Amino acid sequence: MSKRGYHHGNLRAALIEATLDLIAEAGPQGFTLAHAAKRAGVSPAAPYRHFAGREDLLAAVALEGFALFADLLEHAWDDGRPTPLRGLEAVGRAYLAFARRHAGHYMAMFEAGVPPGATPELAAEAERARAVLLRAAEALSARLPPGRRPPPSMFAAHIWALSHGVVELFARGRPGARTPFDPEALLESGVGIYLRGLGLIGPED
Template identity: 75%
Template sequence: MAKRGYHHGNLRQALVEAALDLIAEKGPTGFTMAEAAKTAGVSAAAPYRHFAGREDLLAEVASQGYERFADVLEFAFNDGQPSPLAAFEAVGRAYLAFARKYPGHYMAMFEAGLAPGHTPELAKASERANRVLRRAAETLSARIPPERRPPSAMFAAHITALSHGIVELYARGKPGTRTPFTPEELLETGVGIYLRGLGLIERD
């Protein structure tokens, strides 16, 4: 692997980019800080000017990922337009698209074993993304009678779990990807079953 150069004053971001290369090659827990330094083209001691250790570096990768994730989800949700259901479906497709386009960030966010509060930046960024998902759930479930309406956080968590499972099994080139259905089709039908159970869309 070729070493990355970096501009003076931008070592922190050079290390993030190096970590993304290593995550793609070895997974989020398969590399050391020394390897990140070597990939960035700096001394083994240099990363510690910015990060206490690998977990802090991964937290920065994850924080930047969550910021991008929130941008993607907000764009897809578009304030619930053209309809709450269409916006909700768009958010689900955006989830899959993000995992494909930013696999290194996605793995740091969801597979590195980091607590959401590992750093203040990670907590803030992950909460922003989760807030979009909760808002989408609230908008769509607003017409369910209050006594039957699931908490928006639970609603969002169910959809997140379904989306994440599809990413892991069918959208990341891992074993289990052989299926006659696309990840988008699997997500659409799974969400449809869930929403029918809540009475949000009519049964066939």
């Protein structure tokens, strides 16, 4: 993006876009704020009009990513329709789709070392994404007696960990992605095994 974008008041957006490109090329630790400024077509000092430093810029990219991510998961969950199990399956597919389509955002969110609570806005969007999995956990656990229900936060954390593991190993074109299994099938079968272990679904599910 050229300096003209900056003169029209788009510097912040230009720097975020440049950072996404740089993350895709070199990873979240492979560039400096000066690199982002050069890619955006502005002077090395210009980013400081909007960001205190490189970590602040990465936090802004992560914030944008979590907002997109939460929107996508909420849409996929759709209040657990037609059933909580189908809703959770849709959330899993949405998780993998986001990681593929928004790889730069995903790396800024989970691999750049940005704390989820770096800013109040980032904390709120990260919590909005986590809340989708919490709602799914609560809905799926409802068929069990209260004393046998797993803690929703633990349940949600396990599903998130399974999803993230499939992304890291099999869904982003890294060396570990060479697998005879489809990532969506891997995630669905893994979640199914987990849910059956908890007694939340039967063989017919």
